[in-house]
Amino acid sequence: MARGEELRRLSLAALRILGVAVVYYGGGQLGLLKQVRIEGATVTPLWPSTGIALTALLLLGLGVWPGIALGTLFSVLTLGPFLPADVAIIAGNTLAPVCACLLLRRVGFRPELDRLRDGVALVFLGALGGMLISASVGAAAMVVSGKLPADGFWAIWSAWWAGDAMGVLVVTPLLLVLRRLRLPLPTHRWPEATALVITAGVITPLATTSSLTLLFLVFPVLIWAALRFELPGSAPYVLFVSVMAISEATDRVGGFAHHNLVERMVSLQALNGSAALTSLLLAAIITEQRNVRLRIEQACDALAEVVARLAPGEPVARRRREHGPREGDRPRQEGGKETGGG
CATH class of the missing domain: 1.20.58 (Methane Monooxygenase Hydroxylase; Chain G, domain 1)
Known part of the structure; x- marks a missing residue:
């Protein structure tokens, strides 16, 4: 009985990880529909996968992080042959949303986004702060591997960081809203x-x-x-x-x-x-x-x-104080004695 329950728990965890990987990869393919080349590297103005990754961590827990790594791997393989520098890119793309999730948890972030502090935390900790990791690791790995000249670091870094941050700012709030959507909608x-x-x-x-x-x-x-x-x-x-x-x-x-x-x-x-x-x-x-x-x-x-x-x-x-007694409130006589009315 205990072994069956453990097997069921592991199966659900594996399905969550695989689901996150598939959705992350799908978001990446949507982002690559509008890509630009900077210093010979491919970047996207909006990388929806970062928003998908952070949402998955907030709602499903940190245990789904292997799904982010798998989704990044699938996305990297679509751009060309796998190189040693891609290991660092996968690590950076996985570590960034994980750190962003930990920062948000540290400040008491609520996925309902029903407080001003939650919005501020998502902007500055989840998006602008957390995505510094993926941009820095990714751009540095490309320079070290020779895929990018050293003088092109900041151009790639800024485009990478902006695309990842926009993925969080644009996609994460939408996914958190869809989670709370209930049918039928008020008319x-x-x-x-x-x-x-x-x-x-x-x-x-x-x-x-x-x-x-x-x-x-x-x-x-x-x-x-x-x-x-x-x-x-x-x-x-x-x-x-x-x-x-x-x-x-x-x-x-x-x-x-x-x-x-x-x-x-x-x-x-x-x-x-x-x-x-x-x-x-x-x-x-x-x-x-x-x-x-x-x-x-x-x-x-x-x-x-x-x-x-x-x-x-x-x-x-x-x-009685404000309007005076009503008819039903007046005293009445019973047996020669006055009694107060209800």
Whole structure:
């Protein structure tokens, strides 16, 4: 019996690891659809696999880290023959989300993202801080192996770090929102949601494809989504903005057409980072305020019930002081004596 239970536990753990590896690899293939070459190395403006890896660690536990390593291995093999330097790249890509998860746990991060501190922690510890490891290890391994000239280290490092960080900022909040999604969805706000989707579908392509500098037009839509629908509304829109902007930047059309590669990457990552930051922090603030209001209302209701149980006659006494006695409250005569009415 004990051996069967142990076998079942190991089988579930193996399935989780394999599932993480497959999803990580799939995210990597999506990221490689829009890749750029810098100093002879392949980098992506958005690496969704880092967001997938961090989400898996937060929800399934640190025990799924071999799945991240396997997924990285599969992704590396699709780019060319396996080299000794790729071992360091696999180690860096595995260690980065693991360290990010440990940092988030250390500060009491909650996957619900219902506090401002959770949004700030995900941005600065999970994305910007944790992904320093993968970028540093990966770029250094390429220089040491001779695949990259020494003077190209910082160019590759910055692109690698930005792509990994954007993967966390864009993908992790969306996956955490999908985890909490429950069907059927409420229908009383469908008209406003439909209006938001139509507006996003019109404004976002216009902002990213126009030869004019109109990228700022996405922010009113993003603020609308965050204020009215919190993270379930803003997280999908941030992903949509990122995909549209990456497509235009890598194809050199729209507002990115007349810039060189470095300028396009800087503008792209500035847009993606600003959109993700706005979505996370604004949605977290709104959610936190809503939860505080609900807790206050619940406390008031509980206090009213306590007062009603301890002083059941208080409502009548207060009514008499404020409005005078009602007909039923007047004294009546019984046997020559006055008795108070209820």
